[in-house]
Amino acid sequence: xxxxxxxxxxxxxxxxxxxxxxxxxxxxxxxxxxxxxxxxxxxxxxxxxxxxxxxxxxxxxxxxxxxxxxxxxxxxxxxxxxxxxxxxxxxxxxxxxxxxxxxxxxxxxxxxxxx
Amino acid sequence: xxxxxxxxxxxxxxxxxxxxxxxxxxxxxxxxxxxxxxxxxxxxxxxxxxxxxxxxxxxxxxxxxxxxxxxxxxxxxxxxxxxxxxxxxxxxxxxxxxxxxxxxxxxxxxxx
Numbered sequence: 001x002x003x004x005x006x007x008x009x010x011x012x013x014x015x016x017x018x019x020x021x022x023x024x025x026x027x028x029x030x031x032x033x034x035x036x037x038x039x040x041x042x043x044x045x046x047x048x049x050x051x052x053x054x055x056x057x058x059x060x061x062x063x064x065x066x067x068x069x070x071x072x073x074x075x076x077x078x079x080x081x082x083x084x085x086x087x088x089x090x091x092x093x094x095x096x097x098x099x100x101x102x103x104x105x106x107x108x109x110x111x112x113x114x115x
Numbered sequence: 116x117x118x119x120x121x122x123x124x125x126x127x128x129x130x131x132x133x134x135x136x137x138x139x140x141x142x143x144x145x146x147x148x149x150x151x152x153x154x155x156x157x158x159x160x161x162x163x164x165x166x167x168x169x170x171x172x173x174x175x176x177x178x179x180x181x182x183x184x185x186x187x188x189x190x191x192x193x194x195x196x197x198x199x200x201x202x203x204x205x206x207x208x209x210x211x212x213x214x215x216x217x218x219x220x221x222x223x224x225x226x227x
Contacts, residue, residue, distance in 0.1 A: 004158075033214070033215075035215075040220075041220070042121075042204050042206075042217030042218055042219050042220050043159065043204075043215075043217050044217075045214045045215065045216070048214060056214045058214065090158050090159070092215075103149070103161055103164065104149075104161070104215060105161060106158035106160065106161075107158050108157055108158045109157075109158045
């Protein structure tokens with residue numbers, strides 16, 4: 001079975017530009033979460049979506065937005081890119097929400113470099 | 116506010132030895148404690164996880180020990196192998212809300 005897939009693998013953008021990252025969850029999984037991992041640190045939670053609705057938001061500015069589609073895939077958008085947005089962006093999927101199971105499975109990530 | 120503290124930052128262990136990574140949490144509402152293994156250039160992979168109603172869980176060479184009263188948990192890797200060399204993250208989350216709060220990571224190097 002295919003795991004979580006993300007595209008693109010790598011991306012280079014200029015300050016001020018906008019970027020869209022894509023994620024396809026494991027088949028049958030309805031919940032998608034996005035994380036930002038800066039080099040040398042642990043992942044930081046950005047968003048969680050379940051059944052196309054936002055169910056959680058981390059401490060990130062409004063420049064970050066996301067959505068989930070009817071097929072449960074998801075997009076993360078970042079506007080007005082800053083140098084500090086350079087990071088590995090991870091998508092994780094899980095099968096449920098309330099009451100578990102809680103296991104989240106991560107994709108390989110999209111490496112974003114802002115110059 | 117860092118809700119999950121992890122130590123050590125780096126660890127060097129000889130092949131066959133025991134690797135021990137410790138974590139402490141603050142939020143008593145956490146009820147799920149996973150450990151992730153991450154290789155360079157890859158996403159974190161779920162290794163093993165525990166709920167607070169269990170004091171220990173073992174899967175192969177990996178064991179989680181959990182101390183609810185002290186709000187601490189640890190990962191033990193028995194018979195450590197060079198292939199175990201990776202960064203390990205402890206994490207915690209609350210039921211019904213799958214935001215996972217990660218520790219700062221431990222870079223493990225297993226030398227032959």
